[in-house]
Amino acid sequence: MDFATVLQVLDSTVRLATPLLFACLAGLFSERAGVIDIGLEGKMLISAFFSAAVAAATGSVWLGLLAGIVSSVMLSLVHGLASITFRGNQLISGVAINFLAAGLTVLIAQDWFGQGGRTPSLIGQGRWGNITLPFANALSDVPVLGPLYAQLISGHSLLVYLGLLTVPLTWWILFRTRFGLRLRAVGEAPEAVDTAGISVTGLRFAAVAICGLLCGLAGSYLATGLQAGFVRDMTAGRGYIALAALIFAKWRPWYALMACLLFGLLQAVALRYQNIDLGGLTIPVQLMDALPYILTVVILAGFVGKAIPPRAGGEPYVKER
């Protein structure tokens, strides 16, 4: 494996990890506030559709992004309404959202565009262009660091850089602001937050709204960054891998970045090498595809450190009398 190949695999890793990262951080906000969200997949999907549809109709990827985020936040609020306001089962509400998004996107797409649940191919301003960072071309002749900068760090779309910036931002919000402290508290001991006179419902709604926003970015990146349009079920289980990454990361932002990059790397390697030959031992590609889930189970089983979820996760808060 030469240096150029390593760069290509890492480049692919960054592209594959970005939607996972957005979705994983989305889940992080929601679950840290005590609302379990397995509807990440559905929210990404609906955002992917609306961002592609609006970008196709208006020719502007920014309006598409806006539409994607709005649609995703709307679904988040539905989840919030069901599981916070009406204290329904959070898992069931999440599953319902996944089904709703899978059906709704295809139905609306067929009605609007008549192309079998697909949006027209986006061209020009309807897609995220790749940003070439300053000096990328000039530095590309420098050995090792040049290509590393020009190929790996430069030349991604805006959303990739935004995704990487979201990690420190999430850390700062959660661990350095008053809002973050309260948000974490509401996931651990909502009764304490309530006693302090702060609205549990309000905080949880804020958390699911942020979750919707981030899922919106993930969906928009899938449909208008990586692809040139929406195809039915195009998220292909990335919401679930993001959930696995969240557990793997033990609900921490920096670990989330690491977990998503690791899962992205596994995918990229699996895509580049179908079967890996390790001196007589052949690793089939299926194993690479399954590894994220296997690793998550290993973590959950407590073999490597311990993953402790927020204490009040999954439980609707009922005011004590």
Added chain:
Amino acid sequence: MTVLKSLLGASAALALSTGAALADPALIYDLGGKFDKSFNEAAFNGAEQWAEETGGNYRDIELQSEAQREQALRRFAEAGFNPVITTGFSMSTPIDNVAGDYPDTKFVTIDGYVDPEEHPNVKSISFAEEQGSYLVGMLAAMASETGTVSFVGGMDIPLIRAFACGYAQGAKAVNEDIEVIANMTGTTPAAWNDPVKGSELTNAQISQGSDVVFAAAGGTGIGVLQTAADEDILSIGVDSNQNHLHPGQVLTSMLKRVDVATYEAMQAGEDLDTGTERLTLEDDGVGYALDENNRDLITDEMQERVDEARQAIIDGEVEVHDYRSDDSCPALSF
């Protein structure tokens, strides 16, 4: 009372007999969906053509989940539709389960296989995909400048391997030293609808030197064709004619005439001959697409060579190995 009874009975019998006389065909699309721009859409086009030409009616349904397969078959059979046409290899087992219960209904499975001895009312239609893929493989090898061509498959099943194997044989027939990279998207049905993965696979193949990529991957192929167009290499579509998706950048499409098969089954109606049928180059059951979108990409010389090979296959001078015959491929290792 008796009068009423016989009246009712007569009208019921009338209703039943009119239902039987008008037995419309029914069509069940596989999970890829009716408008997949590919396999299922071809079946739809065939049915539409039949309806337009004969003024007949047909009913169709898009499956949403695995569980609906048997249910849809039974519903159509019980409602008196005949023949009931299905697309996709996954219908083999459901038809096997259902066909015995409705001996008077004829079932057609396109791409599937049901034992004709056991169920005499089933027709299994298969295609010589390896032959069509062989031709587009030749075109790919002739169009390639780097000496490397590639293949992206959807779900890893023998049918898709047959595509890959035919493609590799065709490419190697033109250029013995050509390198053929073959990748599968996955092993679950999600592999038919993952354009993001299709794009990444294509990028990986391009970085390995490929400059013509053949996608036999349903919705995943949309991502493959898109990336190929973005990166300025050539791509090859599948099943339906996909040349128009990126005019001038899709070298050709491997045609599988599901539309013809559907049309003919509907045309035959209740008198359909059952058993197994394999559509080959000779019946124009498979082939490659040539239209105004790719006219400039295919030179006269290329066309001549491919048409010669086509004739040679029909005459039996060239034999294209079918992966499904012995689960191995002489030109490609998986």
